[in-house]
Amino acid sequence: xxxxxxxxxxxxxxxxxxxxxxxxxxxxxxxxxxxxxxxxxxxxxxxxxxxxxxxxxxxxxxxxxxxxxxxxxxxxxxxxxxxxxxxxxxxxxxxxxxxxxxxxxxxxxxxxxxxxxxxxxxxxxxxxxxxxxxxxxxxxxxxxxxxxxxxxxxxxxxxxxxxxxxxxxxxxxxxxxxxxxxxxxxxxxxxxxxxxxxxxxxxxxxxxxxxxxxxxxxxxxxxxxx
Amino acid sequence: xxxxxxxxxxxxxxxxxxxxxxxxxxxxxxxxxxxxxxxxxxxxxxxxxxxxxxxxxxxxxxxxxxxxxxxxxxxxxxxxxxxxxxxxxxxxxxxxxxxxxxxxxxxxxxxxxxxxxxxxxxxxxxxxxxxxxxxxxxxxxxxxxxxxxxxxxxxxxxxxxxxxxxxxxxxxxxxxxxxxxxxxxxxxxxxxxxxxxxxxxxxxxxxxxxxxxxxxxxxxxxxxxxxxxxxxxxxxxxxxxxxxxxxxxxxxxxxxxxxxxxxxxxxxxxxxxxxxxxxxxxxxxxxxxxxxxxxxxxxxxxxxxxxxxxxxxxxxxxxxxxxxxxxxxxxxxxxxxxxxxxxxxxxxxxxxxxxxxxxxxxxxxxxxxxxxxxxxxxxxxxxxxxxxxxxxxxxxxxxxxxxxxxxxxxxxxxxxxxxxxxxxxxxxxxxxxxxxxxxxxxxxxxxxxxxxxxxxxxxxxxxxxxxxxxxxxxxxxxxxxxxxxxxxxxxxxxxxxxxxxxxxxxxxxxxxxxxxxxxxxxxxxxxxxxxxxxxxxxxxxxxxxxxxxxxxxxxxxxxxxxxxxxxxxxxxxxxxxxxxxxxxxxxxxxxxxxxxxxxxxxxxxxxxxxxxxxxxxxxxxx
Numbered sequence: 016x017x018x019x020x021x022x023x024x025x026x027x028x029x030x031x032x033x034x035x036x037x038x039x040x041x042x043x044x045x046x047x048x049x050x051x052x053x054x055x056x057x058x059x060x061x062x063x064x065x066x067x068x069x070x071x072x073x074x075x076x077x078x079x080x081x082x083x084x085x086x087x088x089x090x091x092x093x094x095x096x097x098x099x100x101x102x103x104x105x106x107x108x109x110x111x112x113x114x115x116x117x118x119x120x121x122x123x124x125x126x127x128x129x130x131x132x133x134x135x136x137x138x139x140x141x142x143x144x145x146x147x148x149x150x151x152x153x154x155x156x157x158x159x160x161x162x163x164x165x166x167x168x169x170x171x172x173x174x175x176x177x178x179x180x181x182x183x184x185x186x187x188x189x190x191x192x193x194x195x196x197x198x199x200x201x202x203x204x205x206x207x208x209x210x211x212x213x214x215x216x217x218x219x220x221x222x223x224x225x226x227x228x229x230x231x232x233x234x235x236x237x238x239x240x241x
Numbered sequence: 242x243x244x245x246x247x248x249x250x251x252x253x254x255x256x257x258x259x260x261x262x263x264x265x266x267x268x269x270x271x272x273x274x275x276x277x278x279x280x281x282x283x284x285x286x287x288x289x290x291x292x293x294x295x296x297x298x299x300x301x302x303x304x305x306x307x308x309x310x311x312x313x314x315x316x317x318x319x320x321x322x323x324x325x326x327x328x329x330x331x332x333x334x335x336x337x338x339x340x341x342x343x344x345x346x347x348x349x350x351x352x353x354x355x356x357x358x359x360x361x362x363x364x365x366x367x368x369x370x371x372x373x374x375x376x377x378x379x380x381x382x383x384x385x386x387x388x389x390x391x392x393x394x395x396x397x398x399x400x401x402x403x404x405x406x407x408x409x410x411x412x413x414x415x416x417x418x419x420x421x422x423x424x425x426x427x428x429x430x431x432x433x434x435x436x437x438x439x440x441x442x443x444x445x446x447x448x449x450x451x452x453x454x455x456x457x458x459x460x461x462x463x464x465x466x467x468x469x470x471x472x473x474x475x476x477x478x479x480x481x482x483x484x485x486x487x488x489x490x491x492x493x494x495x496x497x498x499x500x501x502x503x504x505x506x507x508x509x510x511x512x513x514x515x516x517x518x519x520x521x522x523x524x525x526x527x528x529x530x531x532x533x534x535x536x537x538x539x540x541x542x543x544x545x546x547x548x549x550x551x552x553x554x555x556x557x558x559x560x561x562x563x564x565x566x567x568x569x570x571x572x573x574x575x576x577x578x579x580x581x582x583x584x585x586x587x588x589x590x591x592x593x594x595x596x597x598x599x600x601x602x603x604x605x606x607x608x609x610x611x612x613x614x615x616x617x618x619x620x621x622x623x624x625x626x627x628x629x630x631x632x633x634x635x636x637x638x639x640x641x642x643x644x645x646x647x648x649x650x651x652x653x654x655x656x657x658x659x660x661x662x663x664x665x666x667x668x669x670x671x672x673x674x675x676x677x678x679x680x681x682x683x684x685x686x687x688x689x690x691x692x693x694x695x696x697x698x699x700x701x702x703x704x705x706x707x708x709x710x711x712x713x714x715x716x717x718x719x720x721x722x723x724x725x726x727x728x729x730x731x732x733x734x735x736x737x738x739x740x741x742x743x744x745x746x747x748x749x750x751x752x753x754x755x756x757x758x759x760x761x762x763x764x765x766x767x768x769x770x771x772x773x774x775x776x777x778x779x780x781x782x783x784x785x786x787x788x789x790x791x792x793x794x795x796x797x798x799x800x801x802x803x804x805x806x807x808x809x810x811x812x813x814x815x816x817x818x819x820x821x822x823x824x825x826x827x828x829x830x831x832x833x834x835x836x837x838x839x840x841x842x843x844x845x846x847x848x849x850x851x852x853x854x855x856x857x858x859x860x861x862x863x
Contacts, residue, residue: 033424039347042420046450054454057488070479146470149479156465
């Protein structure tokens with residue numbers, strides 16, 4: 016394109032034709048999420064390898080608060096719903112509704128992070144510091160990196176909200192919101208795995224005195240029967 | 242172009258230092274990768290030379306044990322992460338857009354970010370030489386040798402943090418090339434018409450984006466242990482050092498295919514061209530590359546046979562490791578089948594490619610011999626392993642890389658290298674390589690452990706070590722010949738023309754060196770080996786195919802240069818670098834690291850707010 020032709024064009028990138036028809040940035044996000052699976056997979060594997068291996072307390076059963084985390088999990092999963100609504104609003108070009116749903120998503124994301132800050136602080140007060148035992152090191156690293164992902168997503172959504180508020184005509188595009196949505200849903204899905212493994216299954220692990228987790232489970236079952 | 246207030250305009254110069262610092266042109270970034278990789282090839286070579294001089298005779302005291310440890314650690318780390326991988330990136334950058342008929346990569350600024358992050362990470366890795374605390378735990382830095390009480394000083398912190406930075410660079414490049422190859426092919430370039438080098442780049446990039454997160458986590462855990470008192474590899478707290486080995490090799494085995502698959506791709510381009518025959522079994526070569534990539538995830542514990550994982554684990558990994566030799570062997574038969582009854586032209590690239598095939602077979606065979614876990618018990622941690630890794634990485638990857646350098650030299654520089662000097666270089670390399678590494682098989686089977694800084698007389702290792710050291714000097718002479726040939730021919734070589742080899746791929750259809758816009762017209766791909774088809778159709782009409790004529794570059798829309806990748810890369814490395822600084826006060830590292838984070842954020846914000854193109858640039862006026 017000659018400069019004369021572009022001189023009065025608006026500063027919006029023209030979407031290029033691609034081989035697959037999928038936008039470059041969207042494909043990049045999919046590849047990144049594939050990569051991120053291995054990142055969280057390795058952190059989760061570390062946690063599972065060290066599950067029940069700590070030799071000093073506090074152990075998960077002593078401090079993990081499953082009911083409270085269930086609430087924060089519910090908040091995070093509902094934010095996926097509001098994210099879907101935001102993407103739908105962006106696609107249909109409804110700028111006002113887009114901003115509303117983005118704000119709802121941001122508030123719920125912040126709510127989740129608030130729960131995490133509360134939880135980390137409560138754990139610290141009860142004596143579980145980063146260097147305390149294997150449980151603390153692997154727990155804080157895994158959930159900490161998940162929290163960092165959520166925080167990054169919140170900043171991303173704030174940026175999109177600001178852009179949307181400043182440009183009533185057409186920006187951000189449906190694609191911009193869609194890509195942020197992909198990331199947001201991925202982070203939620205990872206949390207489902209973390210919540211299941213670290214809270215619903217691992218949250219009741221007691222120390223070595225209480226025996227292996229499988230033994231505890233068996234004792235619990237036999238307790239029911241007898 | 243509408244100016245957005247408060248936004249820094251994009252740079253407009255394409256020449257001089259700023260032109261190079263702000264470039265987003267894939268060909269220039271490729272050149273930067275190549276020069277950097279060759280520089281570190283010499284650094285790693287000097288480190289190897291120090292080790293060879295030390296080991297040339299028994300009871301040598303040329304260097305201390307500590308310095309020897311630093312040398313083998315830095316030699317391995319440098320050659321793998323700062324030489325072979327960036328040489329791969331050199332070819333990816335220069336060739337992929339040309340081979341698929343694209344104007345640039347999918348994300349030109351991300352590409353520049355990859356290079357600068359790589360360069361800064363490579364420099365950070367060498368900070369230890371300035372402060373006198375060099376990483377010294379080996380290139381795979383086994384826990385818990387790396388724990389703070391056993392590795393005092395900052396050497397291991399430097400190693401872990403700069404490897405983390407290099408990982409960011411590799412990941413960014415991996416994302417970029419996956420998207421570029423999947424999404425930017427010229428019309429008609431279906432997946433099964435892509436040149437094999439493009440296929441191997443795609444496979445390598447997918448391995449990169451999947452394998453690097455694992456080493457990222459391993460390094461996070463190591464850094465957390467060393468810097469923040471975590472317990473991941475702390476045995477006293479119940480931690481398991483074997484976890485490091487699993488994480489490292491789960492990354493590390495795909496990594497060795499990340500190192501070798503680009504070379505296999507290069508060889509798959511060179512051999513058909515100089516055999517005057519299409520590649521034998523094109524789909525089989527591609528599928529075996531894919532199978533290697535998938536199976537590379539199921540063989541990692543063959544690095545850990547002597548750890549004591551038990552007979553079942555050892556048997557399973559013995560079998561999977563033997564199985565992965567099958568697709569590799571398939572490729573070798575395909576290359577030989579391509580040469581079979583071909584009209585072979587023994588130019589330097591072809592010699593290097595044949596050298597690759599021959600030496601890789603030797604390395605592959607010794608590899609199969611320690612795939613057998615009982616046999617591996619005899620070989621573990623001996624010079625036999627050192628011989629094996631150098632046959633596959635020097636005889637394999639480096640020979641493949643040199644084949645590529647000679648093959649595309651006319652395309653990249655527009656001039657021919659000196660053929661006689663090229664052949665001398667090949668023979669010096671081939672002889673020197675075998676002289677250096679073949680005796681190590683014997684030394685290893687005679688029980689010489691790897692990584693010992695000296696040995697006593699009487700074990701029967703002296704002769705083999707002296708031969709290896711002599712071989713090193715043959716390699717040095719060969720490398721000097723190459724450098725002389727390379728530098729001299731850039732200025733004084735014969736003009737190459739656009740297609741000196743009568744090659745089959747698209748990059749040869751445009752002038753040498755390629756114009757900044759690559760293709761004036763988007764090519765329409767008719768089939769596999771498309772440029773051969775074009776030339777054959779023209780020959781049937783009694784015509785020859787000239788290089789695509791040049792057009793005025795200012796009529797082509799190209800990505801503008803940008804400052805921001807450089808800023809973001811600097812911030813990224815400073816996040817890691819800041820953690821290494823204490824000035825005698827331990828807590829200063831956190832604010833310093835935070836400053837790096839701020840710089841990176843500023844870089845990213847500037848990046849995303851940058852206007853799509855410069856207002857006026859001098860494209861085409863240089």
